[in-house]
Amino acid sequence: MSAQAGQRRRFTIQSDFGSARQSRSRKSRPCDACRKRKTACVIRSAPPCVFCKTRGLDCQSSGAAPRTNTPTPVSPGATSELPERVPTLSPEAAVSHNLQLPAHTHSSPSVDAPAGAVRPDASASSPGVLPIFSTPSSVPSIGVPPLIRTLEDNPGQTSHSMGLAAEQDANLLGSFRSVIMNGLEIDAEFVQVCPGSQETGKPPVHFYLVVNEFFPHDDKVKEECSDAIEELVAPHSDGLVRTYFKHVHPVLPVVSKGRFLRRYVENRRQMPASLRGAIYALACVFWDQKSSLAGPCPFEQHAVADIALTSLQRELDSPNLDKLQASLLLLHLKPCDVDSVEHPRTWTKTAETVACAQMIGLHQDAELWNIPIWEKKLRKKMWWATFAADVWSSLGHGNPPHIYPGSYSTSQLTIDDMSFDEDVPADLQQFVDTASSSKQRFTAVRFLEHVKLAQILREALGTGFQVPQSTTTDESFMSARRTLIDMKADLSHWQDMLPRCLLMPTHPSDMACHNAALHLGDYATQALLFRGLMAPATRAARSEPASNLRKWFPVALGEFAGFPAYMARINLQDLNGFWGRHARSQLILCGNFLIYLFLLAADKEDVRAAYSLIDSFHGSLSRLESLAGPAAMLLIGPVALRMNSFFAQAPDLMRGFRRWKG
Numbered sequence: 001m002s003a004q005a006g007q008r009r010r011f012t013i014q015s016d017f018g019s020a021r022q023s024r025s026r027k028s029r030p031c032d033a034c035r036k037r038k039t040a041c042v043i044r045s046a047p048p049c050v051f052c053k054t055r056g057l058d059c060q061s062s063g064a065a066p067r068t069n070t071p072t073p074v075s076p077g078a079t080s081e082l083p084e085r086v087p088t089l090s091p092e093a094a095v096s097h098n099l100q101l102p103a104h105t106h107s108s109p110s111v112d113a114p115a116g117a118v119r120p121d122a123s124a125s126s127p128g129v130l131p132i133f134s135t136p137s138s139v140p141s142i143g144v145p146p147l148i149r150t151l152e153d154n155p156g157q158t159s160h161s162m163g164l165a166a167e168q169d170a171n172l173l174g175s176f177r178s179v180i181m182n183g184l185e186i187d188a189e190f191v192q193v194c195p196g197s198q199e200t201g202k203p204p205v206h207f208y209l210v211v212n213e214f215f216p217h218d219d220k221v222k223e224e225c226s227d228a229i230e231e232l233v234a235p236h237s238d239g240l241v242r243t244y245f246k247h248v249h250p251v252l253p254v255v256s257k258g259r260f261l262r263r264y265v266e267n268r269r270q271m272p273a274s275l276r277g278a279i280y281a282l283a284c285v286f287w288d289q290k291s292s293l294a295g296p297c298p299f300e301q302h303a304v305a306d307i308a309l310t311s312l313q314r315e316l317d318s319p320n321l322d323k324l325q326a327s328l329l330l331l332h333l334k335p336c337d338v339d340s341v342e343h344p345r346t347w348t349k350t351a352e353t354v355a356c357a358q359m360i361g362l363h364q365d366a367e368l369w370n371i372p373i374w375e376k377k378l379r380k381k382m383w384w385a386t387f388a389a390d391v392w393s394s395l396g397h398g399n400p401p402h403i404y405p406g407s408y409s410t411s412q413l414t415i416d417d418m419s420f421d422e423d424v425p426a427d428l429q430q431f432v433d434t435a436s437s438s439k440q441r442f443t444a445v446r447f448l449e450h451v452k453l454a455q456i457l458r459e460a461l462g463t464g465f466q467v468p469q470s471t472t473t474d475e476s477f478m479s480a481r482r483t484l485i486d487m488k489a490d491l492s493h494w495q496d497m498l499p500r501c502l503l504m505p506t507h508p509s510d511m512a513c514h515n516a517a518l519h520l521g522d523y524a525t526q527a528l529l530f531r532g533l534m535a536p537a538t539r540a541a542r543s544e545p546a547s548n549l550r551k552w553f554p555v556a557l558g559e560f561a562g563f564p565a566y567m568a569r570i571n572l573q574d575l576n577g578f579w580g581r582h583a584r585s586q587l588i589l590c591g592n593f594l595i596y597l598f599l600l601a602a603d604k605e606d607v608r609a610a611y612s613l614i615d616s617f618h619g620s621l622s623r624l625e626s627l628a629g630p631a632a633m634l635l636i637g638p639v640a641l642r643m644n645s646f647f648a649q650a651p652d653l654m655r656g657f658r659r660w661k662g
Contacts, residue, residue: 229280
């Protein structure tokens with residue numbers, strides 16, 4: 001064959017950019033982003049293309065000349081630098097090589113792809129994209145850092161966690177790149193955030209990156225809710241934000257302060273209406289404690305909260321950290337003044353909050369994931385806030401918690417996690433008071449101890465307060481008893497190690513320290529543990545000196561004497577501070593435990609001691625009722641009702657006590 005015949009013929013096709021373009025088109029030039037990525041550029045009618053639209057990128061073409069097939073001449077001196085032989089891959093090696101393609105890149109959309117098809121991407125990685133290998137142990141390290149990719153800030157997309165039981169096996173999915181196609185559009189992309197490890201047996205971790213497309217009706221409702229909330233609180237929104245960070249955030253620091261304030265200033269309407277509404281709603285309770293909020297509050301909390309809840313129901317179609325924060329905050333709305341028991345909505349909304357956290361993968365440890373540091377820390381904080389909410393809601397309703405030990409792997413919260421993003425830049429400090437402008441160690445430590453207490457309570461609930469099974473052996477009963485004793489020791493250790501900054505004042509004070517709610521949770525946990533240790537609380541156990549009831553009664557009577565003393569130290573500022581919705585059920589549990597001790601006392605001395613505790617507690621309630629405003633009355637009203645009922649029935653109870661003893 002002649003040299004002329006051996007040369008391949010070259011064709012030049014003039015192309016342009018800006019019109020409709022199908023996959024593999026040679027007459028329509030691809031955009032710069034798709035050309036660099038070497039992926040198909042699909043334009044329905046006009047730019048942006050499908051890829052740039054889903055990424056929020058600027059879809060344009062620089063008009064670079066098309067690549068030719070003319071080989072680059074190689075100088076003789078350069079040949080020595082090339083390897084002597086390029087190894088040929090065997091079929092097995094070729095398959096193995098193909099399985100190492102990155103798992104984070106879009107595939108090439110095809111016009112003839114069937115709806116819902118999952119298509120592997122065989123295109124090579126572009127120089128601008130660092131590949132993520134599925135199994136690091138099988139791929140030689142080249143010193144290239146993994147691609148850091150956000151799960152939270154993807155315009156027009158939401159990340160959904162793919163668990164081990166998801167539609168595709170995690171190890172298989174980690175071996176190739178794919179997306180879910182619907183005609184010409186990408187419905188969802190599979191994103192790998194952790195390659196896993198063959199040595200430890202941990203599979204890769206993937207997320208769906210789903211395009212946010214909803215019913216027009218839902219979008220309209222969310223927009224209307226956003227407008228309605230801002231119109232309702234105007235012109236007081238800035239003052240309400242300051243009030244929130246002064247009164248609510250020190251006790252419940254679930255909002256990322258710096259991140260929220262930056263976006264609030266740039267464009268608050270870009271944040272979910274539910275989050276803004278939740279912050280406004282919780283802050284308006286403290287309207288009269290903020291000098292800049294003059295006059296009476298022009299709206300009721302429920303007016304803002306109802307709109308926020310309406311928006312949240314549609315926002316949870318695309319859950320993220322913002323919407324989870326809103327869910328957690330909306331659990332703490334003021335209860336109805338006619339409720340004497342905890343409303344079922346608190347429990348059902350808690351279940352919704354847990355589901356939201358699991359949908360975005362907070363139940364998985366993200367320490368080794370290829371995501372930004374701020375996301376790792378915020379995800380961890382949000383998971384433990386959800387965990388605590390689940391435990392305390394479980395206690396308030398007597399139901400098994402939704403979260404169980406085998407359902408999560410998130411690592412323990414640290415003070416660095418809590419302190420991250422708590423410093424407010426100078427240009428945003430107008431939205432916080434002086435004390436809230438920088439990270440407060442007290443706030444971080446307080447929430448850490450709140451979570452530790454919830455962990456102790458969760459183990460107690462899972463040990464002594466499970467749903468009874470059909471058969472219970474003596475061995476399992478004794479094992480549960482030993483675990484409860486260990487939990488009692490853990491609680492005592494927690495109390496001993498509590499930092500001084502979190503202690504209640506030993507003498508009456510006019511200052512609010514934000515610690516009262518934490519100590520109330522301590523006494524509620526203590527009461528539940530004693531109930532488990534003293535079970536069963538029966539007439540026979542009361543009459544039997546060797547029973548668990550009689551064994552633990554003096555310990556409970558002595559240690560729980562601290563609860564009435566704690567109530568005696570609650571001042572007006574503490575009472576009118578932020579307690580959270582779970583404080584009502586905790587207070588009821590503690591008050592009922594005092595009655596429990598009184599009714600189970602086996603001799604006159606114990607009866608007198610128990611009655612003395614009840615009388616002291618009742619006196620504190622009477623004092624607080626005389627000081628309480630409307631919001632504080634919702635906190636102490638249900639337990640005061642129970643104590644008043646007890647004193648009204650005390651003569652009959654005493655007569656029954658004498659007959660029981662006889």
